[in-house]
Amino acid sequence: MTLIRVKGFKIFLDRHGKKVRCYHRKTGESIDLTKYPLGTAEFFAECGRITAVSNAQKLLEPKAGTLGALMQFYEETDHFRDDLSAVSKKDYRWCRSFLESVKDTPIHIIDTPLISGIHDIASEKRGFRRGNLVKTYLSEVFKYAIPKGLIDENYAKDVINKRRPKSKPRANKPWSLAEITLIFTRAPAHISAPLGIMLGTGLDPTDALELPKSAIQDGVIWDWRNKTGHEQAVPIGPLLRAVLETIAPHDAETVLANSRGQSWKYSGFSSSWHTFKNNLATEGYPVTHLTPKGLRHTLATSLREEGQDERAIADVLGQKTPSMARHYSRNASLAKKNKKTLKSIRKREKALAEVVKPSRKTVKPIAPEGGTI
Template identity: 55%
Template structure:
């Protein structure tokens, strides 16, 4: 049999004596049973693979272009360490820039970036446009030290404001809404909502909590979005909810009806279906979101008189260095215990109809009447 050679393809006999063929660069295999070696079908397959490879090469970002800068940033460790959701959002923003990816670096300036930002606001909305601006700022920031671009031309672009006509995004829940949702939720859903209501955790962080992150009566963790450390005491209300949750064997603290760890998309789907049913059958007001429970905790504590720093510590809104990880987290746990006690007391007051107000000092005072205030 004549030995066939095709440039770019490896043709060989495997250990079973069967002929094999694959494209060296891509690893794409050709089925020699369907396209026998040397046949017209075989040559057609080889040509098809070469055509695809050449097309992909033509689409690859060129050095010295906006697309090249994006590719360089996506290969950085900084991008790899971002939360999966953030990486996905940045990739989608890069897709929006696809039509202009061959723009030479030397023509990029602030007016050009502002024009891209304006067009994005019209096409994909103000929020996505601001995310696109943030992506470009990060790309330029990491490209400057490499000598790929002279300046960060995104910093001078003014972010788009949130339209005043839009409803309050992730609005705080009312006590009656919390009670209604908990009353109708299935046990494996109720415990998730109770955790969000009583910690202020981000939904994705709550669903990813592992059992080994619970030490005694404290939740120890790191916010997935920002890497901020948190130390959240478990209050009596949350402890009761956790104890009443269905037993399961998952490594995570929370699990679905099959005893498996929740995925964010999985719980979001269940929540949306459940919430829609309550809006239809029980008159639940529209606009409730899972992230709104984080706002609920912050609002409740602020209304109770706690300062923003204490609230920020509970919600993990301060970046801590890894060198001071244990000492700072321990301090946070002690301080947050007082904060959590205030949240427990304030939630009880709100649910009871506001019989009394508890100040951070621990002293309770009666609500001021109109006559007394005169």
């Protein structure tokens, strides 16, 4: 049997020497010869389609020695794949998409003025926050490319961040007591409980939703911040105890669960929160500016108003400062230190506990097997 030849494709008999097979060499995509018989017009049309798709994909691949190649290299590092939170990965992928138009920029012409110009354009088109995010992303790309000899210098590190315009309202503002009272009075338990955990611990929304039941031990909520890798150790006081009492028993591995008793996904909680908030807004309540992240600011503001210093507040919130990136291991001293810090707002906590207490019959608080709250 004579087999025809098609450039880029391998056509051959199987190991039994009976059945003809065909596949595209570069992509490995096979052709179903029962659907597209060998040598027919349909067969050649399918070969053409596969070749065209392969050529189009090749055009999308970053060229060696370009900014695009550096970005692809960074996204293949362990830091990007394993260390970053899902939210950070999503933000950085947005940055790569935004930089698509300059991905073919040769590495040898990249310098600080060029990156500053990209930063300016991103800030002008997408706002100062997104502009700063693009600059941060490029800084990470260059930082991880330098040790591999792919680029000589981090040309983004000296680019100055854009400041928030004075006329622009500050995002994630702390909630007032009146706003907390309104939300916790009206919100169903599966929404108010996550908000209460955020308010009492200062956890970021994603970290709060992913908080495992095993994080509650010996009267303390232990957790690692996805963003910084720093540990938080928040003693359970009146506020958190009241919040935990609103959570009905469920089988999810996380402390918090949605209305179906399953672990929250951030997108699901965000959707439920916006629907609830928008319904309040249609009733005339001025709540559109409220954000779950604002509850972290609420706790920080309360501690600051009680005279706590920045280092003590940073310990409670699991933050690191530019002057000192200290790693906190899990130990009793950190929990003891934070317990003393949080005592300064116990009176306020007790008042908030009364706000978040459920009007229905109190359910047994959630605690891991062998754990205590």
